[in-house]
Amino acid sequence: MTNYVIDFDSTIISCESLDELAAIALHDRTDRAVALKKLQDLTNLGMAGKIAFDESLVRRLELFAPTDEHIQAVVAALSDRITPSFWQNRAWLQQNSGRIYVISGGFEECIIPIVTKLGLLPQHVFANTFVRDEQGVINGHDTSRYLSRAGGKIAQVNALALEGLVIAIGDGYTDYEIRQSGQANNFWYFAENIERATVMEKADRVLYSFNEVIEYERMGLLQTA
Numbered sequence: 001m002t003n004y005v006i007d008f009d010s011t012i013i014s015c016e017s018l019d020e021l022a023a024i025a026l027h028d029r030t031d032r033a034v035a036l037k038k039l040q041d042l043t044n045l046g047m048a049g050k051i052a053f054d055e056s057l058v059r060r061l062e063l064f065a066p067t068d069e070h071i072q073a074v075v076a077a078l079s080d081r082i083t084p085s086f087w088q089n090r091a092w093l094q095q096n097s098g099r100i101y102v103i104s105g106g107f108e109e110c111i112i113p114i115v116t117k118l119g120l121l122p123q124h125v126f127a128n129t130f131v132r133d134e135q136g137v138i139n140g141h142d143t144s145r146y147l148s149r150a151g152g153k154i155a156q157v158n159a160l161a162l163e164g165l166v167i168a169i170g171d172g173y174t175d176y177e178i179r180q181s182g183q184a185n186n187f188w189y190f191a192e193n194i195e196r197a198t199v200m201e202k203a204d205r206v207l208y209s210f211n212e213v214i215e216y217e218r219m220g221l222l223q224t225a
Contacts, residue, residue: 001099001163001164001165002099002164002165002166002167002217002222003099003100003101003162003163003164003165003166003167004096004099004100004101004167004169004213005101005103005153005157005162005166005167005168005169005175005178005184006100006101006102006103006168006169006170007102007103007104007169007170007171007172007175007190008102008104008106008111008114008115008127009104009105009106009171010047010171010172010190010193010194011083011169011170011171011190011193012082012083012086012102012114012115012118013078013081013082013083013114014081014082014083014192014193015078015081015193016040016043016106017074017078017106017107017110017111018039018043018060018106018107018110019036019039019040019043020074020077020078020081021064021066021070021071021074021107021110022035022036022039022060022063022064022066023036024066024070024073024074024077025064025065025066025067025070026063026064035063035064038063039060039063039064042056042059042060043056043060046105046172046173046174047171047172047173047174047196047199048172048173048196048198048199049172049173049174049176049177049198049199052150053105053149053150053152053174054148054149054150054152055150057105057128057141057148061140061141065138065139066130066138067137067138068136068138071109071110071130074110075109075110075113075114078110078114079113079114079117082114082117082118083192083193083210084192085192085209085210085211086118086210087118088210088211089210089211089214090117090118090119091119092214093118093119093120094118094119094120095119097119097120097121097124098121100120100121100124101124101125101126101157101160101162102115102120102124102125102126102127103126103127103147103153103156103157104125104126104127104128104147105127105128105147105152105153105174106127106128107127107128107129107130107141108125108127108128108129109129109130111125111127112125126146126147126156126160127145127147128141128142128145128147128148129141129142129145130142146159151177151181152174153168153174153175153177153178154177154178154181154183157178157183157184158181158183165185165186165222166178166183166184166185166186167184167185167186167187167188167222168184168186168187168188169187169188169190169207169213170187170189170190171189171190171191171193171194171196171199172196172199173198173199175187175189175199176189176199176202176203179204180202186204186205187202187203187204188203188204188205188206188207188213189202189203189205189206189207190207190210191206191207191208192207192208192209192210
């Protein structure tokens with residue numbers, strides 16, 4: 001059996017969900033443009049593997065304070081940013097949902113409402129989650145989650161103990177690390193939304209559409225990747 005470990009941001013959706021959430025949360029801030037630029041720079045540094053993911057996450061969350069209202073708004077916005085080839089293949093995704101795992105450094109509050117539109121299983125989503133104070137106000141993230149720290153994707157895939165072929169699909173260095181660590185047989189770079197040259201060069205394959213995954217399965221080319 002082939003298992004797919006798929007990233008969320010810039011893969012299942014065409015943007016970075018935390019950046020989008022920040023844009024909404026910072027809407028009324030006078031320093032909005034400066035804060036968003038800092039956040040996007042941190043996102044890119046983390047995706048390229050130039051700073052540790054946990055450092056990138058903490059520093060990004062220091063730039064804004066999301067509320068439940070902001071989360072609801074970003075989920076609505078992300079619903080219109082689902083990557084076209086994923087949306088076109090939602091019937092296949094639902095039929096094969098038992099062997100598809102969404103593993104992301106994003107937040108499940110933003111991810112689960114989107115991936116369930118594609119027929120994927122909420123219990124197969126492994127991501128970060130927000131924590132709240134006694135008044136229910138978001139004041140941080142759950143640092144006990146694998147995905148909250150460096151090497152989190154590696155640890156999470158290892159904990160799943162998947163049997164059979166494991167293929168990691170995504171656009172970031174952390175997706176490549178799953179393959180590098182031996183927890184995945186292959187790393188396929190997903191380039192439909194963004195091309196990160198330093199990560200692409202490490203990939204076993206470069207995909208420009210999720211259609212290619214389905215075609216590789218149909219042709220029996222997975223084992224030869």
